[in-house]
Amino acid sequence: METKKNTKAKFEQVAEEIEQRIQAGIYVSAQKLPSEYDLAKEFDCSRLTVRKAIDALIQKNVLVKRPGKGSYVMSKIQSGRAGLQGFSEVAKAQGKTSKTEVISFKKLTEPSEKIYSILALETKQPIYELVRRRLLEDEPMTVEKIYLSEMYVADLSIKDFEGSLFDLIERKNEIAYSHQEVEAILVEPELAELLKVPIGSPLFRVHSVTYAIDATPILYDVSYYRADRYTFKNTLTRYAH
Amino acid sequence: METKKNTKAKFEQVAEEIEQRIQAGIYVSAQKLPSEYDLAKEFDCSRLTVRKAIDALIQKNVLVKRPGKGSYVMSKIQSGRAGLQGFSEVAKAQGKTSKTEVISFKKLTEPSEKIYSILALETKQPIYELVRRRLLEDEPMTVEKIYLSEMYVADLSIKDFEGSLFDLIERKNEIAYSHQEVEAILVEPELAELLKVPIGSPLFRVHSVTYAIDATPILYDVSYYRADRYTFKNTLTRYAH
DNA sequence: GTTTATTTGTTCGTATGTATT
DNA sequence: AAATACATACGAACAAATAAA
Numbered sequence: 414m415e416t417k418k419n420t421k422a423k424f425e426q427v428a429e430e431i432e433q434r435i436q437a438g439i440y441v442s443a444q445k446l447p448s449e450y451d452l453a454k455e456f457d458c459s460r461l462t463v464r465k466a467i468d469a470l471i472q473k474n475v476l477v478k479r480p481g482k483g484s485y486v487m488s489k490i491q492s493g494r495a496g497l498q499g500f501s502e503v504a505k506a507q508g509k510t511s512k513t514e515v516i517s518f519k520k521l522t523e524p525s526e527k528i529y530s531i532l533a534l535e536t537k538q539p540i541y542e543l544v545r546r547r548l549l550e551d552e553p554m555t556v557e558k559i560y561l562s563e564m565y566v567a568d569l570s571i572k573d574f575e576g577s578l579f580d581l582i583e584r585k586n587e588i589a590y591s592h593q594e595v596e597a598i599l600v601e602p603e604l605a606e607l608l609k610v611p612i613g614s615p616l617f618r619v620h621s622v623t624y625a626i627d628a629t630p631i632l633y634d635v636s637y638y639r640a641d642r643y644t645f646k647n648t649l650t651r652y653a654h
Numbered sequence: 655m656e657t658k659k660n661t662k663a664k665f666e667q668v669a670e671e672i673e674q675r676i677q678a679g680i681y682v683s684a685q686k687l688p689s690e691y692d693l694a695k696e697f698d699c700s701r702l703t704v705r706k707a708i709d710a711l712i713q714k715n716v717l718v719k720r721p722g723k724g725s726y727v728m729s730k731i732q733s734g735r736a737g738l739q740g741f742s743e744v745a746k747a748q749g750k751t752s753k754t755e756v757i758s759f760k761k762l763t764e765p766s767e768k769i770y771s772i773l774a775l776e777t778k779q780p781i782y783e784l785v786r787r788r789l790l791e792d793e794p795m796t797v798e799k800i801y802l803s804e805m806y807v808a809d810l811s812i813k814d815f816e817g818s819l820f821d822l823i824e825r826k827n828e829i830a831y832s833h834q835e836v837e838a839i840l841v842e843p844e845l846a847e848l849l850k851v852p853i854g855s856p857l858f859r860v861h862s863v864t865y866a867i868d869a870t871p872i873l874y875d876v877s878y879y880r881a882d883r884y885t886f887k888n889t890l891t892r893y894a895h
Numbered sequence: 896g897t898t899t900a901t902t903t904g905t906t907c908g909t910a911t912g913t914a915t916t
Numbered sequence: 917a918a919a920t921a922c923a924t925a926c927g928a929a930c931a932a933a934t935a936a937a
Contacts, residue, residue, distance in 0.1 A: 422924060443869040448902055459926045464903085472713075477830050477867055480903050481933030487831065488869040589718050590728065590891045597838035597856040597881035615838040615856040615881075626718055628684040628729040640838035640856075645886070650831045663905060689921055700907050705922085721922045722914035 427466035446484040474648045516544040531633045539563045553608045557636040589626035615640040668707035687725040715889045757785040772874045780804045794849045798877040830867040856881040
């Protein structure tokens with residue numbers, strides 16, 4: 414029995430140190446990192462721990478590596494506009510004010526078969542629709558329509574919906590993952606007004622279904638993003654095998 | 655040199671077997687998998703090997719897991735339309751005919767500073783622009799403008815460009831990864847004609863920069879996708895920490 | 896062109912800590 | 917509190933890919 418582990422995992426510490434060295438310019442883009450053996454010696458840990466740290470940084474798109482060659486620093490994205498995900502996080506990160514307005518909240522009188530199927534619910538079970546608008550610096554950014562079953566909203570009021578929906582849901586059922594699909598469409602009059610964009614402007618429409626760990630669908634969400642304010646960013650890696 | 659091991663890595667075999675069991679319905683969505691100990695015993699390997707197999711399947715969005723609970727089968731995306739990446743692969747997978755037309759190929763007389771900066775080239779160095787149109791079942795799907803330095807095109811002819819550009823490039827320099835940024839825009843007259851869509855239609859515009867493992871930029875690419883034919887799909891995972 | 900050194904990849908065994916039920 | 921299941925970590929060894937001698 415060594416020290417009681419109250420600290421972060423060692424492989425995370427190693428990963429952080431490596432990342433900081435990249436930030437500090439000690440390991441530069443295009444430069445090869447020291448070998449796993451050397452890093453293990455330097456950090457006084459096993460090579461497997463170094464490998465876990467490196468793997469974590471690869472998953473974070475910070476490093477790339479090749480068998481027999483070594484590990485390399487990935488070239489950084491020169492981030493321009495914000496990515497699609499994480500509305501309130503973006504606001505916080507940029508020190509901007511964000512607001513969420515509840516446009517409507519009601520029990521659907523005639524839910525479509527599609528929604529029942531997506532949420533894996535019996536027909537006739539009540540489904541609620543929540544429409545919210547999110548603003549950044551008082552400018553409308555996105556409108557989202559969220560469909561959920563009664564069990565998640567039974568004891569909630571409109572006031573609750575002005576905060577993070579995920580936090581609310583997770584008091585009842587832990588969220589594991591979401592599937593998303595993104596389309597580009599033209600804005601319709603109703604949305605044009607809500608988002609304050611001209612008729613004929615392009616929008617992103619994002620359908621997402623969120624699941625619990627046992628694959629139970631929790632909510633179905635159709636969100637509209639102003640294409641003049643949002644872009645997607647992502648990284649594709651070769652040698653994925 | 656006598657060959658000893660010609661087989662796949664054991665953790666890959668285990669991963670394949672688990673995936674096949676999911677496909678075969680032996681492990682069903684919402685069902686918990688056997689514990690890592692049990693799987694290790696069954697596959698006659700160490701627990702670490704099972705963990706590596708499970709990790710690989712998590713990265714493939716096939717499984718999800720939680721400390722103390724277990725591993726679960728992720729609900730599958732009901733894939734409708736094709737994703738954005740992999741044009742010829744999609745065509746092949748769906749048994750459809752695909753074609754690539756070279757619209758133009760020329761040395762730029764006045765490359766912009768932006769392109770020089772993205773490709774990390776000295777000003778005055780020649781840059782080539784390749785414009786291609788890709789069709790699926792004789793229907794135009796996407797138009798791409800590709801910018802590369804002379805070294806990648808010096809010994810190539812137009813005929814070469816009708817195939818896979820990545821394969822061509824990789825004869826000179828191995829591709830490691832790409833950064834992408836996706837916008838939604840309105841089609842312009844010139845593109846409307848090439849893509850055979852009405853004026854005012856929405857398009858995806860994808861900027862991507864492709865790098866070698868040492869972070870050397872290899873090519874810069876601006877592609878336009880018909881929004882009525884393409885959607886993005888992706889999966890977000892919670893508990894990413 | 897073959898050999899050798901370096902570097903990453905795979906795998907085992909073992910032990911202990913942490914989370915969930 | 918106890919049992920179960922995943923998480924972290926070490927040491928050791930050999931395989932395979934790459935690059936240099």
